[in-house]
Amino acid sequence: MTAYDDLMAFQRETEALAQIAGRLGWDQETMMPRGAADQRGEEMGAMEGVLHARRTDPRLADWLEAAEPEDDEAHAQLRLIRRSFDRATKVPADLAQALARVTSTAQGIWAEARAAEKIGDFLPTLAEVIALKQQEAAALAQGGDLYDALMDDYEPGATAASTAAMFDRMRPRLVRLRAAVLDKPAPAPLNGHFGEPAQLRFSRDLAARFGYDFTRGRLDLAVHPFSSGSGNDVRITTRVVETDPFNCFYSTIHEVGxxxxxxxIDPDYLLTPLGNGASMGVHESQSRIYENQLGRSPAFTGWMFRQMLDRFGDFGVSSPEEFTRIVNRVQPGFIRTEADEVHYNLHVMMRFDLERALIRGDLQVADLEAAWNDRFAADFGVAVDRPAHGVLQDVHWSCGLFGYFPTYTLGNVYAGCLHQALRAALPDLDDQLARGDVTAATGWLRENVQRHGGLMAPRDVITQACGFAPTEAPLLDYLDAKFGALYGL
Amino acid sequence: MTAYDDLMAFQRETEALAQIAGRLGWDQETMMPRGAADQRGEEMGAMEGVLHARRTDPRLADWLEAAEPEDDEAHAQLRLIRRSFDRATKVPADLAQALARVTSTAQGIWAEARAAEKIGDFLPTLAEVIALKQQEAAALAQGGDLYDALMDDYEPGATAASTAAMFDRMRPRLVRLRAAVLDKPAPAPLNGHFGEPAQLRFSRDLAARFGYDFTRGRLDLAVHPFSSGSGNDVRITTRVVETDPFNCFYSTIHEVGxxxxxxxIDPDYLLTPLGNGASMGVHESQSRIYENQLGRSPAFTGWMFRQMLDRFGDFGVSSPEEFTRIVNRVQPGFIRTEADEVHYNLHVMMRFDLERALIRGDLQVADLEAAWNDRFAADFGVAVDRPAHGVLQDVHWSCGLFGYFPTYTLGNVYAGCLHQALRAALPDLDDQLARGDVTAATGWLRENVQRHGGLMAPRDVITQACGFAPTEAPLLDYLDAKFGALYGL
Incomplete structure (x- = not known):
């Protein structure tokens, strides 16, 4: 056994234990009886303790020192293990524990404050979370930019400055498109009742059609849909609103992505550091291209319209064109997770600017609500009516997830690039989508993006797949073209 | 922090991790996609490695040495921790690993041999398992009886000699009762179709009626019903055969027990060694008294008959008396898990004798099938027609579970004792059961048995609850009286 072999054997067990921790999270959101919550917290704490001890095990330093990688794959494995070890050892144990403790209670405090619409109940806790995240960022950054250090957890290699520059280029075009679309009459929303069993049946068909392998996963219900797990046990969830079937169908397609x-991912990478997606941004590129560029394309929604007529009977929509406009209905709204393609990135950009200012110390929590509401009014032209529609809507900050929001828009940008390359590779894609056939598209994504797992840096994955470095232009061009056509701009 | 506090804090994390491992087992039997099996094996292996390292952690020896228990409860905690530590450290690591490896593949080999009815395919593996279990027993027994050492894992303090003596006293009376009952005409079996949704609805009602707390558990389907977990997350499973609703209902009541x-168990014992049942035998006493002495009593089945008429309509049974006889139908059969109350313990006793002989080396695997078939013919008066109906029917030996079978009959014996004490404590029990009201009975069991968890040795739990030391007489008297009345003996 070489040092590399020893290291990989140890790492494999760590990855297996991490899968167990992830599956406990799945269980918690789908199966766990509610009376088990406190006990589960203690179980998760014990599991996190095991994982933390392994991630900071001093033998890792010796193995990393002695290991001699024989190929690119081994180089990449070592890069990821070193990255994880450096991160875990840079943060002092007492700080890591304080963060775990505070964020675990902060989530409950946030949920109660949101339900009661009392932002003041949450702000002291948020201030505590931010102070700890600033300390963590300082430990990680070692003199560099604090926000970069946090963002690096989710999007390795991304910097706040380059992201901000890209967002600044995107924002005027999105604001302009938004205003032009809202000047036109919007289609009426769907009006009908769509039973849960039939929604779930169609969801399962959609999942299978988009390439989801039910022998290596399962579909359940959850309040907030998510996907969970790696390797051969990757489970998805969806939700059902009986007046709004698109909620269910597009949640499913998103999580299937x-x-x-x-x-x-290449099965050779199973239970190794390479056996996970390259970053949150690349992950989101897959969920978004499945959901939007493919699933909400006029070609595919035409097929979906006929399916829904077969499954639900007449629901008062007279043509595939009308159906497509309803699916792609643009309307102002307070809530990020319900936003359409035109509005979505504007929600993300304001969070990115606000959280950068919070971490930098340029914005204090006492001024956060006003800053949020001002920015929202500027970008969306609407006054926030209550905290649950504003600064209290997202769970992220209570969990300490600073630097995560921008990966949503990076994912959309990557999806835009991949979509351009996909269209070039598959000239008859619309013919396929019009038959409800997504096989070639998902096959191209698997071959060019998915199979590589964590082998390459996020931007390199996209660059290699597309033949060009990622920029915002394809996404913005796609949005202008699609919504220009739908709204007759 | 005293040594005792340190020890208990460490132990609490171990118990929490053991709960996680248990829940993975639940997931595997109820939720896991089939393509995940190999990956799950690796995850479980990593988890077992973590647990084994904790159970043999050298700090345990120091803490156990230094700890000063302040009360009976602390004494009992230390007793159980010392027991677990001694057991874990007595077995050499390479032997423990070999056992884990061989038994994990043996289960698959057994399942295939059973499906193919080829006992020869399983015997070499079984011989390997037995050889390893003999080594393990020798390591544990340190000069004592090998089988005692194995049995001690499941029923602390029980010995093979005293168990054998009791079984020898029981067997003639059971054989005599069996012969007398089979001389009489048996009631016709149930004949009808009982839909799955209605069976599951009634199962849920039965579970709640027997005191199962759905806020701290859930009911799912599994091929082989089981109960899983401790504390505030205890999940049960059942199965549905649409022609045989009793399979579902009594599996549910058994697992509810x-x-x-x-x-x-006393909530103060949560995630401590005391927070589990005292032994497999005491556990089985609860499942059996719920299922048989309560659930199959003429008083309760009378209530159940009316419920089933309400829920399923007329199903061709004309009176509660006829219904009770069908529920308690005695018939010869090859399969232990399908056996009635009269036959069940005869199945257990032959396994006990055979596995003792195997461990002692008095019986070789080459002669096992003949020994099984001879004994079966002697006790049941029927020739085994194929291996799946004989020696290949149970999974236990492939898993290395030697010394486990007798706990089933010990559980029945304990249930007989508890039932006698319960009847004395609740003179109007039959009136309650006839109303479908099990509250007082389950309350008595919770107060006198369940709440103590692992505080006392198994026999002491029963002795304290009953006011007398456990013997086989109450069970045998109960069986004679019940089946004497049902069959007019």
Whole structure:
């Protein structure tokens, strides 16, 4: 056994234990009886303790020192292990524990404050979270930019400055498109009742059609849909609103995108550091291209319209064109997770600017609500009516997830690039989508993105797949073209 | 922090991790996609490695040495921790690993041999398992009886000699009762179709009626019903055969008995060694008294008959008396898990004698099938027609579970004792059962047995609850009286 072999054997067990921790999270959101919550917290704490001890095990330093990688794959494995070890050992144990403790209670405090619409109940806790995240960022950054250090957890190699520059280029075009679309009459929303069993049946068909492998996963209900797991056990969830079937169908397709990424990774990487997606941004590129560029394309929604007529009977929509406009209905709204393609990135950009200012110390929590509401009014032209529609809507900050929000828009940008390359590679894609056939598209994504797992840096994955370095232009061009056509701009 | 506090804090994390491992087992039997099996094996292996390292952690020896228990409860905690530590450290690591490896593949080999009815395919593996179990027993027994050492894992303090003596006293009376009953005409079996949704609805009602707390558990389907977990997350499973609703209902009540034991333990013992049942035998006493002495009593089945008429309509049974006889139908059969109350313990006793001989080396695997078939013919008066109906029917030996079978009959014996004490404590029990009201009975069991968890040795739990030391007489008297009345003996 070489040092590399020893290291990989140790790492394999760590990855296996991490899968168990992830599956406990899945259980918690789908199966766990509610009376088990406190006990589960203690179980998760014990599991995190085991994982933390392994991630900071001093033998890792020796193995990393002695290991001699024989190929690119081994180089990449070592790069990821070193990255994880450096991160885990840079943060003092007492700080890591304080963060775990505070964020675990902060989530409950946030949920109660949101339900009561009392932002003041949450702000002291948020201030505590931010102070700890600033300390953590300082430990990680070692003199560099604090926000970069946090963002690096989710999007390795991305910097706040380059992201901000890209967002600044995107924002005027999105604001302009938004205003032009809202000047036109919007289609009426769907009006009908769509039973849960039939929604779930169609969801399962959609999942299978988009390449989800039910022998290596399962579909359940959850309040907030998510995908969970790697390798051969990748589970997805959806939700059902009986007046709004698109909620269910597009949640499913979105999570199928995430799940297919994990399921599509080279099986040789199973339970190794390479056996996970390259970053949150690349992950989101898969969920978004499945959901939007493919699933909400006029070609595919035409097929979906006929399916829904077969499954639900007449629901008052007279043509595939009308159906497509309803699916792609643009309307102002307070809530990020319900936003359409035109509005979505504007939600992300304001969070990115606000959280950068919070971490930098340029914005204090006492001024956060006003800053949020001002920015929202500027970008969306609407006054926030209550905290749950504003600064209290997202769970992220209570969990300490600073630097995560921008990966949503990076994912959309990557999806835009991949979509351009996909269209070039598959000239008859619309003919296929019009038959409800997504096989070639998902096959191209698996071959060019998914199978590589963590082998390359995020931007390199996209660059290699597309033949060009990622920029915002393809996404913005796609949005202008699609919504220009739908709204007759 | 005293040494005792340090020890208990460490132990609490171990118990929490053991709960996680248990829940993975639940997931595997109820939720896991089939393509995940190999990956799950690796995850479980990593988890077992973590648990084994904790159970043999050298700090345990120091803490156990230095700890000064302040009360009976602390004494009992230390007793159980010392027991686990001694056991874990007595078995050499390479032997423990070999056992884990061989038994994990043996289960698959057994399942295939059973499906193919080829006992020869399983015997070499079984010989390997037995050789390793003999080594393990020798390491544990340190000069004592090998089988005692194995049995001690499941029923601390029980010995093979005293168990054999009791079984020898029981067997003639059971054989005599069996012969007398089979001389009489048997009731016709149930004949009808009972839909799955209605069976599951009634199962849920039965579970709640027997005291199962759905806020701390859940009911799912599994091929082989089981109960899983401790503390505030104790899940049960059942199965549905649409022509045989009793399979579902009594599987549910049986697992509810196991689950209520865990749920009924003093909450102060949560995630400590005391927070589990006292032994497999005491556990089985709870599942059996719920299922048989309560659930199959003429009083309760009378209530159940009316419920089933309400829920399923007329199903061709004309009176509660006829219904009770069908529920308690005695018939010869090859399969232990399908056996009625009269036959069940005869199945257990032959396994006990055979496995003792195997461990002692008095019986070789080459002669096992003949020994099984001879004994079966002697006790049941029928020739075994094929291996799946004989020596290949149970999974236990492939898993290395030698010394486990006798706990089933010990559980029945304990249930007989508890039932006698329960009847004395609740003179109007039959009136309650006739109303479908099990509250007082399960309350008595919770108060006198369940809440103590692992505080006392198994026999002491029963002795304290009953006011007398456990013997086989109450069970045998109960069986004679019940089946004498049902069959007019």
């Amino acid at each position: 995430h799940a297919c990424y994990e399921l599509g | 196991h689950a209520c034991y865990e749920l009924g």
